[in-house]
Amino acid sequence: MKVAVSSRGTERMSVVDPRFGRAPYFVIVDTESDEVEGIENPGALAGTGAGVAAAQLIADAGAEAVITSALGPHAWAALKSGGIQVYDAGRGTVDAMVKLLLQGGLTPIEEPNADLKAGAARFGQSPDAK
Amino acid sequence: MSVDPNGQLTIAIAAGKGGTGKTLVATSLAIAIDAHYPGCAQIIDCDVEEPNAHLLMQPELTAQAPVEVLVPEVDLDTCTRCGACARACQFSAIAVIRQAVLTFHGLCAGCGACAYVCPVDAITEVTRRVGTVKSGSAGEIDFVTGTLNVGDQRATPVTKAVKDRIRDDLITILDAPPGTACPMQETVEGSDYCILVTEPTPFGLSNLQDAVETCRRIGVPCGVIINRDGSGNDGVERYCAQEGIEVLLRVPQDRRIAEAYSRGETLVATMPQWRDELATVYYHITDMVAAQATGEGVS
Ligand code: SF4
């Protein structure tokens, strides 16, 4: 299964970004082959519609599950309709999150938890970026 | 003063952020122009997400018309899930996520690109109402306002619809949405002049700089009205001097103005002396626009 994690970087050890639509990158981890692919999220800087664009991006990359923290109603609807499971990320690296997921340690997000357009405003740039 | 009431200027009133007194200036200017040229003024509230000029002008709105856009409807039986529509959409208003095809009408600009690229003609375009344009008059002032339906995020079609009501035979004041994002740019674009309303504070200055850059980029000449003058520092004045931007008017920090505004009164209604001050600003803008037009004609 391929898992997409919203992230500050492109690597396995990159830190998770809580924002779905506005995360600068997604790291796609293939849990079977253990391959890792970092993809840039062009929607990070977009106006509205960033969440839908991000959902399209990771779906096109073949992801069947997403680990993130905050996503709005559009992104949530897009992922759900496509049958992509969404899990709530904690703080830490992409690697740690995927391991937690495989151990059953992450809770699914069952409803949108951010407002439209809220991505940037709610979390902004955390001081612990990098 | 060389004044031509048939000059039919369109002047946008904008501000880098909300709450600077932009609408107060816009409505007061319209009233001042009307006082000098009865029946020649028009005000259009282009802040379709939060229109408020009507609160100050108390217009009688006699007509309303829907604003409609064409949005895609996908025939899922014909659709092959090829994803071409999603790739063609600049607004992420249509997505093909594995077997699901989703349309987000609130994001849709109604451009038709998705239907155009669909290889199997699975997309038909259906009309959807996104807002309303209302028109009427406040005294002799022609009044137009638009509202974007709640939940819709693309103001563009409604902004366009209200701007379509700009009358060539009237002097038009456009009350632009706050900020410098697309809706503000779409309002200011094509205007003869843009008045930027700001407060003399560091925060006001930074918003003003954004607004000035935006005006320059879209090629609309601009000048500044400082509201609550005397309440901050001289940063705005120094910036304007440095950049060669004219300060058209300074409205002092005055409790009476603030109180009147909170009662829903315009500047002009509270203190009639501002009518002449604002009319002078209008004359001055007329002269500047005329001079620029001649300048361009010569070169
Ligand atoms: S009409 Fe234009 S904006 Fe609307 S979904 Fe189709 S491509 Fe996107």
Ligand code: SF4
């Ligand atoms: S372009 Fe047409 S066929 Fe392809 S996914 Fe979109 S609606 Fe379906």
